[in-house]
Amino acid sequence: MRVVLGVTGGIAAYKAAELLRKLQDRGLDIQVVMTAGARNFVTPLTFAALSGHKVITEMFGESGEEPNVESAIEHIAVAQGIDALVIAPATANVIAKMANGIADDFLTTLCLATTAPIIVAPAMNVKMWGNQATQHNLQALRTRRIRVLEPDEGYLACGMIGSGRLASVESITRVVFETLHLRDDLRDETVLISAGPTEEPLDPVRYISNRSSGKMGYALAEACRRRGATVTLVSGPTRLPAPAGVTVENVRTTAEMREAMLRSLDRATMVLMAAAVVDFAPAGVVTEKIRKRQGDLHLELKPTEDILAEISLRHRAHQLIVGFAAETNRLLENAAAKVREKNLDMIVANDVTQAGAGFDSDTNIVTLVFADGQVKPLEKMSKFDVANVILDEAIGLRSKRAAAGKR
Numbered sequence: 001m002r003v004v005l006g007v008t009g010g011i012a013a014y015k016a017a018e019l020l021r022k023l024q025d026r027g028l029d030i031q032v033v034m035t036a037g038a039r040n041f042v043t044p045l046t047f048a049a050l051s052g053h054k055v056i057t058e059m060f061g062e063s064g065e066e067p068n069v070e071s072a073i074e075h076i077a078v079a080q081g082i083d084a085l086v087i088a089p090a091t092a093n094v095i096a097k098m099a100n101g102i103a104d105d106f107l108t109t110l111c112l113a114t115t116a117p118i119i120v121a122p123a124m125n126v127k128m129w130g131n132q133a134t135q136h137n138l139q140a141l142r143t144r145r146i147r148v149l150e151p152d153e154g155y156l157a158c159g160m161i162g163s164g165r166l167a168s169v170e171s172i173t174r175v176v177f178e179t180l181h182l183r184d185d186l187r188d189e190t191v192l193i194s195a196g197p198t199e200e201p202l203d204p205v206r207y208i209s210n211r212s213s214g215k216m217g218y219a220l221a222e223a224c225r226r227r228g229a230t231v232t233l234v235s236g237p238t239r240l241p242a243p244a245g246v247t248v249e250n251v252r253t254t255a256e257m258r259e260a261m262l263r264s265l266d267r268a269t270m271v272l273m274a275a276a277v278v279d280f281a282p283a284g285v286v287t288e289k290i291r292k293r294q295g296d297l298h299l300e301l302k303p304t305e306d307i308l309a310e311i312s313l314r315h316r317a318h319q320l321i322v323g324f325a326a327e328t329n330r331l332l333e334n335a336a337a338k339v340r341e342k343n344l345d346m347i348v349a350n351d352v353t354q355a356g357a358g359f360d361s362d363t364n365i366v367t368l369v370f371a372d373g374q375v376k377p378l379e380k381m382s383k384f385d386v387a388n389v390i391l392d393e394a395i396g397l398r399s400k401r402a403a404a405g406k407r
Helices: 011-024 043-050 068-083 092-099 107-112 126-130 132-144 169-179 215-226 254-265 307-314 329-342 383-406
Strands: 002-007 029-035 082-089 118-122 150-157 162-164 191-193 229-234 249-250 270-273 279-284 300-305 320-326 346-351 368-372 375-377
Touching: 002 011, 002 043, 002 107, 011 082, 011 368, 029 043, 029 107, 068 107, 068 132, 082 169, 082 320, 082 346, 092 107, 092 320, 118 132, 118 169, 126 132, 126 162, 132 169, 162 249, 191 215, 191 254, 191 300, 215 383, 229 254, 254 270, 254 307, 270 307, 279 346, 300 375, 320 329, 320 383, 329 346, 368 383
Parallel strands: 002 029, 002 082, 082 118, 191 229, 191 270, 229 249, 270 320, 320 346
Antiparallel strands: 150 162, 279 300, 346 368, 368 375
């Protein structure tokens, strides 16, 4: 989702940088638009560095440049491609322009051009806030279904005490999420996720592994982050970019993954073991490359550590443990046995031989098997959508557990 953050010329403009970060943490793409007054308080370079986008400051090119009509048309196109417009801080001057349909800079022009929801967070002197003209203008905005956040009370930059302080970043963020229908239901969760394959070396150039792409685990990490969780992702070797806002620990072998998972286990409230851990490793690693030769090569394999079983033994009462099972036959039977043997709250099982459910696929077809014997098959959907269903069910289990504890 793409959001425009409009920054106007008030002392609270510096808080917009923190707001930008909070919005980015939930996966939002932020385009900053600054008024001329805002640049007296914070430089465009600050917001460009944080957002990763050039800041829009002028309607027809930068000051002193030839007017650029093509640039203006390109900028106006921003209005058609955003999901929300957030103006924070919003000065009395900009609020007055919005109320009266004045479009004399890029931000106020955008307000008229966009059909996206608009959220306004005023910040000004207490006397300006209480002025009849300002209140009339705010009511005009509300009448047009523009969301106006009430300012906080307290000490103001002018030295006075009263209403006029910019609403807290947390309050603004919450309203943006509500407007975009983004959930914040994992904000109290610390989620530990494993993803991808592990590799077990045979010699300096060869190893035993599997076809896991890591896409399911990475989708879980992204979904958790977007829903407000603190996320640690322990990842085996993949070609996927690290999700923004997630702590990533890269590992290669099963032993390394075990160590990383156990190191973070105590801090976790939820564990999602989505990695495809190699089940067997060479009994010994050859120090030099095994040369091609005539005849058979016999390998002795040994079982690797069962990370999920160890996590299950060590887990505490408040922790939810979710396992994953990639099967080729007897899907439900094998999944149910794994739930019982490893004392899991839930297991996500999929038949990797099905079209649209393989390791490298962007979609998945899974069946959720619960500790109480309940089975919930899901239709084919994107791995990100599957991740959100898994999280919905995990939250449901958490609620049931809490309700049972109150009896």
